[in-house]
Each structure stands twice: as C-alpha cells, then as structure tokens.
Amino acid sequence: MMVNLSNLSIRYSNSPLPYPPALDDVSLSLRMGEILGLVGESGSGKSTLLMAILRLLPKGTFVKGTITSEGQDLLSLDEEDMRLFRWDRISLVPQGAMNGFTPVLTVGYQIAEVLLEHSDIPIGESTKEVRRLLSEVGLPEDAYERYPHELSGGQKQRAAIATALACAPYFLLADEPTTALDVITQAEVISLLRRAVKKRNMGMVLVTHDIALASSICDSIAVLRHGKLVDHGTVEEILSHPTDEHTKSLLRAQEEMER
Numbered sequence: 001m002m003v004n005l006s007n008l009s010i011r012y013s014n015s016p017l018p019y020p021p022a023l024d025d026v027s028l029s030l031r032m033g034e035i036l037g038l039v040g041e042s043g044s045g046k047s048t049l050l051m052a053i054l055r056l057l058p059k060g061t062f063v064k065g066t067i068t069s070e071g072q073d074l075l076s077l078d079e080e081d082m083r084l085f086r087w088d089r090i091s092l093v094p095q096g097a098m099n100g101f102t103p104v105l106t107v108g109y110q111i112a113e114v115l116l117e118h119s120d121i122p123i124g125e126s127t128k129e130v131r132r133l134l135s136e137v138g139l140p141e142d143a144y145e146r147y148p149h150e151l152s153g154g155q156k157q158r159a160a161i162a163t164a165l166a167c168a169p170y171f172l173l174a175d176e177p178t179t180a181l182d183v184i185t186q187a188e189v190i191s192l193l194r195r196a197v198k199k200r201n202m203g204m205v206l207v208t209h210d211i212a213l214a215s216s217i218c219d220s221i222a223v224l225r226h227g228k229l230v231d232h233g234t235v236e237e238i239l240s241h242p243t244d245e246h247t248k249s250l251l252r253a254q255e256e257m258e259r
Contacts, residue, residue: 001170003030003053003069003090003203010048010227013060022048024227025065032170032203035194037214037235039250040224046207047095049224050173054092055082087118091169093177097160101148107159108134108144115166133162137192154185158192165196171203172196178213190217211250212258215239223247 005028011021023045030036038046051057053067055074067074069089077085086092094100101110111133112126121129127144134143137158139151148156157177164172174193178186194217197204208214214221214235221238223231223246230244242248 008065037218
C-alpha cells in the first residue's frame, strides 16, 4: 500500500492573499516499511501535510491536488468512508498527544473505545487486546485502570502510541512525538516507534524540527520550507549531498550544536 500526494497545495481560509500557501505544490509518496522524516522550521507546513492526509483541515480550507491510496482519491471520499479510513489504514500520534486523553475516563477504556469503533474485535476480547498493546509499549499491567493524571508524560505518550497502533494501521503519522519529554524519554519513545513500525512493516511519517533525529531513525527525509518541498532523498543523500541551502543550513546548525 502507498499514499501518494501529487501537486498538493493548501491555503487556509483566514490567510490574507499576500501570504504564501501553507503547502505549495508538494508531491510525495509514503510507502509501507519506510520511515519518512518530515523536517522543517515552525510554520513550514509539516502538520498541515499530515492533517491533509487525514482530511482534518478546518472547513473552508482551499485544497488543490490529489491524495490517493489504492486507487482511491482520499479528498473525494465521503465523510463516513474517510472516518473508517482513519485509524484503520492511517493513524495519528498528534502534537501534545500526552494531553489528548479525557481526564475522567481510564486510559484503557479510551484505547478500547477506538478499537471497538474501528475494528471487528468482540467486546469481550477488547480488554485483553488493549492490555497487550499497553504491555508492548512498555507500560505496567495496571495502566489500563489508571486515569491520565496518574501517568507521567512519557507514559501518556506511550499510551498515545498504543492507541495509534490499536487498529493495526498501514501508516503511522507521528507529529513531533517527543515534544516536552526529557532527553532519556525522547530516546525511549523513538526506539519504541522504530520497533513498532519495523515489527509490523508499517510506514511512518515522523515530523520533527531535528534533522539529526530524523537521520537516526528514518530511511528518507523530506525538507519543507515556507510550504515548499525543497529537498527529498534517502538519509545518505540528504546528509552527503543536500541540494537546497536551507537543508545545508540545518546540517551546519546541527554540527555546531554537537561541537
């Protein structure tokens, strides 16, 4: 399975015309078994690209181009078909995912809710499956019964990853999944994502500001700036022969930080 973005341009309805579009004629392919790093500064269009794939952009947003998967144009699917596509085919670990749980429901209940809504698993087996998922992401057995405030930031992020994996999707979109985590927990979360993706032969898009992080986990890297795709290639190609000045400046900045 692949997801193909072709000549995708996006402009938010509240953006004055002199401003550039959020995405400007971007073409990319996402492949199963491949981890793509989407790198760029704030406002470069990274999160907009993910929201476009999931059709979660605000109403009134201007969208031009195509997003296709298995011969289907995702932009033309009706809302019910697209709702089924989310989680089942493509799932999301959003920015600030650790704050995305409802505080009055247990973590296990909320993951089971996603599983029951988007899969055919019997109700009686959902608890067992959620406990298995929580164990896979490194959480203790009693995490199922805990409320979000009873988990640390890193534990909530692991629970968010378990939620994204619940329906065995083909692709995982991870939008800055290590934000607000300490360095050790960041490394653990990245290692967890890598293992989960490789174990399932999933595809993943990792959104990050950190080109060094992307090069350590990804197979390929795409660099966005001002909504444009300015560089794209394998990790080796990007590190050895960057074609755009912005990519070169990101690499130089990383070298200076490591001195």
